[in-house]
Amino acid sequence: MSRRTVFLFLLATLAPAAGSALSPEAREGQALFPACHVCHDPTLAPPLGPPMWGVQRRYRNASLDKEDFVERIVAFVKAPSLEQALMTPAVERLGLMPALPLPDDMLHKIAAYIWEADFAPPCEHWRNAARWAESTGDAAHAAHDARMLQRFCSGRP
Numbered sequence: 001m002s003r004r005t006v007f008l009f010l011l012a013t014l015a016p017a018a019g020s021a022l023s024p025e026a027r028e029g030q031a032l033f034p035a036c037h038v039c040h041d042p043t044l045a046p047p048l049g050p051p052m053w054g055v056q057r058r059y060r061n062a063s064l065d066k067e068d069f070v071e072r073i074v075a076f077v078k079a080p081s082l083e084q085a086l087m088t089p090a091v092e093r094l095g096l097m098p099a100l101p102l103p104d105d106m107l108h109k110i111a112a113y114i115w116e117a118d119f120a121p122p123c124e125h126w127r128n129a130a131r132w133a134e135s136t137g138d139a140a141h142a143a144h145d146a147r148m149l150q151r152f153c154s155g156r157p
């Protein structure tokens with residue numbers, strides 16, 4: 001085989017795995033995720049929780065690694081507190097999330113899924129939020145949502 005053929009062969013075998021592969025643990029977490037999605041569904045208007053796209057981003061930024069991320073998510077879901085909360089605008093608008101007393105192993109799997117998942121940017125959520133912020137005269141939030149839309153959603157329906 002030529003070098004080029006080898007390269008194309010490798011590309012063909014690797015490509016399908018690259019996008020969608022979840023670890024077995026995260027796949028189990030995905031099956032349990034509807035317990036969170038009921039509130040974290042980004043298409044709800046008005047929203048019942050912040051879209052997981054943003055939660056994942058904030059928690060990834062605040063965490064050292066996957067293990068730290070999972071521990072932080074599990075700790076928050078078991079006992080939400082203002083001290084730990086990172087999603088300040090969501091807390092201000094919706095109040096603190098209620099504690100969900102699910103077994104630890106389930107929460108670990110769900111958190112592993114949230115770490116690995118490829119959530120779509122919540123464009124519809126930002127559009128609704130921008131409109132809502134404008135109608136209530138909240139210029140700072142309207143501008144923030146407009147920036148997010150421009151940055152992550154240009155060209156998306």
Ligand code: HEC
Nearest residue numbers: 035036039048049050084085086087090091094095096097
């Ligand atoms: C009854 C609705 C509801 C359900 C069910 C729910 N959440 Fe939430 N969640 C919220 C709300 C509202 C917020 C925003 C307020 C806050 O941050 O406490 C939130 C925020 C969060 C945050 C960010 C906390 C922060 O501010 O740092 C995490 C992490 C989270 N949820 C994880 C989960 C997971 C995991 C599940 C499923 C096991 C889940 N939630 C189920 C309503 C819900």
